[in-house]
Amino acid sequence: MDTNFQPVISSPTRGHYRQHPLEFKRALVALSLQPGASVARIAREHGVNANQVFSWRRLYNQGHLGEHALMRDDGLLPVVLTPTTPVPRNAADDADGSIVLEVGEVRVRIEGRANASTLAQVLERLLR
Known part of the structure; x- marks a missing residue:
């Protein structure tokens, strides 16, 4: 019978989530709503995950990112x-x-x- 006596090393705990200012979120949403814009590229350039930008867009469309202004020109x-x-x-x-x-x-x-x-x-x- 084999027994492993190696110590169990737990992975370091994750730090706190980053809190982005409302203006930063609105700015990324505005950039992502421009015709021909790539959400993945915008997210990468600003150090956030593309899924986060899509989430902010959804919040913006629901009116949860402050005043809902027409930034979209579709x-x-x-x-x-x-x-x-x-x-x-x-x-x-x-x-x-x-x-x-x-x-x-x-x-x-x-x-x-x-x-x-x-x-x-x-x-x-x-x-x-």
């Missing part, structure tokens, strides 16, 4: 739905309607029936 337009009073519909009403697009200080109002190709061209020009 080409999507904000949409606001406002309630309207129901109006009796008839065939003439189907041609009426309006679409209002606001991007920064630019406001575009399309009235009547919007043609899909015209709307696509307007959106393409606005999002440049």
